Every structure is written in C-alpha cells, then in structure tokens.
Amino acid sequence: MTPSLADALKGRLIVSCQAPPGDPMRHTDTLVRMALAARAGGAAAVRVNEPEVVAATVAAVGLPVIGLWKDGDTGVYITPTVRHALALVEAGAAIVAADATARPRPDGSTFAELVEAVHEAGAQVMADVSTLDEGREAAAQGxxxxxxxxxxxxxxxxxxxxxxxxxxxxxxAEIRTPVIAEGRISTPAQAAEALAAGALSVVVGTAITAPTALTRLFVDGLAR
Structure with missing residues (x-):
C-alpha cells in the first residue's frame, strides 16, 4: 500500500459517482461533471464504474479514482475477473474495487490472483466484502x-x-488493512459515526449523486 494514498483518504469523503442502467444520469460527461461537483464540495476521491468513465474522470477531475466494472447483476459482478481489473488500471484507476466475497468468480479465478495482477500493474485494490470473515480473508490476500x-x-x-x-x-479491530465504510450511509452524522467506528474514510453514493432515487423517495413518501 502506498502510504500517501491512504493518508490522502484518511478522515475524508469518497463520493461514488455512478448511475444504474437506464438512468438519465448514465452518460460519461454527466458522470464526470458529477465527479467535478464532488471535488468542488471537498471529496478526497471518487468511485466510478466502467473503464470509459474511469479514463474520462482521471483526465478531468484530478482526484484519486477508485475504478470498478459492473458486468451483469447477479453473483460476482463487481470487477469479476482479472481482465476487468487490468482494464481499469489501464484506464487510470489508482485503486481497483472488486468483489471479495466468498462466492465463485465467473472465470474460476481467485481474488488473490486479481490482487497480484493489479499490484503488478501498479495500482491498489479495494476489497468489497459483506462479512468479517471475508474482510479477514481479503486482507490476508493482499x-x-x-x-x-x-x-x-x-x-x-x-x-x-x-x-x-x-x-x-x-x-x-481485527485487521491492519484500512477499512472503508460504504453502504447505506445517507447523512453526515452517519458518516461521522463510521469514522468513529474505525473507518479510514467513508464512501457515499445515493445520498449525494442519485437524483432519480432521491426523487422516488419523496414521491413514495407523498403517496403514503
């Protein structure tokens, strides 16, 4: 791990600038502008999906880019193979985010193999996990x-x-690898609580960058 990158993220916000398939915001220029807005607001880094968007964001934004590649919507689909990971590094991602759960990867590879390949290509890896055991294993695999x-x-x-x-x-409490809090963080208070719980930094997506989903929340609330 490069200490300077971890230091740059410590105690700070990472903004996930993504949009689901079919969403009006799913356009490369729009997502880059979203990342620029995150930078203007003080974000330390951005998390973006797909090599094209990674490359455009790296060129325009000037923040560390955490790249991922969602391929499909079932099983392991967040950067599921070494091929996906290396494409993100080639696009300029400083960190590659990948599913590190215990589920089988579609090409039969291992998470450890993905980590090794990304490190050899000169980038770092963020392991997306769901349980303590998975986090321990991901840390042990580098x-x-x-x-x-x-x-x-x-x-x-x-x-x-x-x-x-x-x-x-x-x-x-259990691993020396820096922990990133991500998932359902919807308020500044929750983000602060995550840091207090031991997170190095916090990723927020929907609460900042998903107007379609946020609009739907208000519409549903008015319909009750």
Missing amino acids: ADFVATTLSGYVPGSARQTAPDLRLVAELA
Whole structure:
C-alpha cells in the first residue's frame, strides 16, 4: 500500500459517482461533471464504474479514482475477473474495487490472483466484502483497503436499512488493512459515526449523486 494514498483518504469523503442502467444520469460527461461537483464540495476521491468513465474522470477531475466494472447483476459482478481489473488500471484507476466475497468468480479465478495482477500493474485494490470473515480473508490476500460495500446485499449477510457500523468496527479491530465504510450511509452524522467506528474514510453514493432515487423517495413518501 502506498502510504500517501491512504493518508490522502484518511478522515475524508469518497463520493461514488455512478448511475444504474437506464438512468438519465448514465452518460460519461454527466458522470464526470458529477465527479467535478464532488471535488468542488471537498471529496478526497471518487468511485466510478466502467473503464470509459474511469479514463474520462482521471483526465478531468484530478482526484484519486477508485475504478470498478459492473458486468451483469447477479453473483460476482463487481470487477469479476482479472481482465476487468487490468482494464481499469489501464484506464487510470489508482485503486481497483472488486468483489471479495466468498462466492465463485465467473472465470474460476481467485481474488488473490486479481490482487497480484493489479499490484503488478501498479495500482491498489479495494476489497468489497459483506462479512468479517471475508474482510479477514481479503486482507490476508493482499487487499490494500477493505470496504463494507456488500454488507446486506449478498447471501449470508443480513439485510439492513442503516450502515453496518458493527462490521466497520469489527474489521477495524481485527485487521491492519484500512477499512472503508460504504453502504447505506445517507447523512453526515452517519458518516461521522463510521469514522468513529474505525473507518479510514467513508464512501457515499445515493445520498449525494442519485437524483432519480432521491426523487422516488419523496414521491413514495407523498403517496403514503
């Protein structure tokens, strides 16, 4: 791990600048402008999806870019193979985020192989996990950061409506690898609580960069 990158993220906000398929915001220029707005607001880094958007964001924004590549929507689909990971490094990602759960990868590779390939290519790896055991294993396999991204979203991880601060605290207490809090963080108070629980930094997405989802919340609220 490069200490300067971890230092740059310490105690600060990472903004996830993504949009789901079919969303009006899913356009490269729009997502780059979203990242620019995050920078203007004081974000330390951005997390973006797909090599094209990574490359455009790296060229325009001037912040560390955490790149991922969502391929599909079931099983392991966040940067599922070494090929996906290396494409993100080639696009300029400083950190590659990848699913590090215990589920099988579609090409039969291992998370450890992905970590090795990314390190050899000169970038770092953020392991997206859902449980303490997965976080321990990802750290043992060389991940530079361990994120709680998938807590509550995969089998074996309890569904929740709030951030999994318990997992953040457990990981921070048990592994030396920096822990990134991500998932269902919707208020500044929750972000601060995540840091207090031991997170190095905090990723926020929907609460900042998803106008379609936020509009739907208000529409649903008015319909009750």
